[in-house]
Amino acid sequence: MPQPTSLLITGAYSGLGREVLRLAFQAGFDVTSLVRTPAQASELTETYPGIRCLPCDLGCAEAVSATLHELKSSYFAHVLFCAGTGQVGAFEALAPETLHTTLQVNLLSIMQMVHGLLQPDAMCPGKITLVSSLMATLPAGQAVTYAVSKAGLSHFYRSLKQAQPALPLLCLEIGAVNTPMHAKAGNTVSRRGFKSPQKMGQKIFAAMLRQHGLRTLSPEWALLRLLQRLRP
Template identity: 25%
Template structure:
């Protein structure tokens, strides 16, 4: 009997590549997205079905398990992938920018996870995989909202794995480095407040530098392979760094004194 994975944000990038890979490997795939009516390619895959799910809409989250069960009988893996970057100088951001960033990158994950815990407990097993980032463990300038949402997600995920271990529910985290997706394209929300001055040089260097780095980065297929590993690992491993340089930068973060590491980030970001 094939297992089923539910993926959020399957319309593009990492979510989409993961949906394809799992379908190729014979899994049932519940590919959820905000606008399934616009999807044409994925729905051609035989063991994949599309569902409408905006992670900020409670009414979508509350009905999703029963909808997927009607089609695939059960769900074994939840992949919380949907997310976006709200970036720019914090001084330019609004309260709404902050709330939206946390609604999608953290609260949506918490709300969907809360739906899944009793479901997995009843089944006696389950895997929850959350999408963090390498910047869930260090920070970069102009990414204060994004980094803080991923740091919060790291804290949430790490604490949750202790709670759910006793119920045979594995909790895991993917930590991608730069990956070529829509993240730095249509998904990026840059704060626009021209009345705030003084950040022009930093914005020019960092935002264009990140965009260029992302264009040269590996594609989302690399992360999809990591998700497959996390979904099928029998151990309790929590963190899965993935993408070019992810392991190295996180090792540097771990072994270097914080002041050295921060100096290195500042220098690299302001080249």
């Protein structure tokens, strides 16, 4: 069992983030979690007594700024960016707000927070873990904006790592998992073959504690990506 330590996590209200929160809570971590609404914050603090929960709409740059200010001078051994929003449908049919929100939540809010974390007078993170997707490199005609946001996130990882090789950074590119994200995005494809959120949550938690670099936790999807690359 890992030694109790501190964790700042986004997206902990549902899906993979919630699984990681549950595991961290069981392991005795000192958890601070960012969730979308005050009601979600109340529910999580009732379910997991002792954790700190701050409402923060990551779709709003001003809210992210205010949260960074609130967390100033805190120290977290681990910061896990798990929040994300899905998007399906033809690119031209997207509402302009969806385009903006997808990029804001999945990419810009994370860049904004990492930028804040790296300031000399900031909360000073230990290790930073980003949750990206295999769609970062797979063509995704029905999820163009989502794929672009994740490609941006993985490229953010690579570029930051080049600039600061000693920075403790992990970027996880994962394949399809059966979480509420798909229904929220209106994705009606069959989820047969999608991974279990419990198992993927365990893998993310273990990777967060032990791994560095750019990793995939979905080898079978990584093979699909390789085949796509080899296609003329």
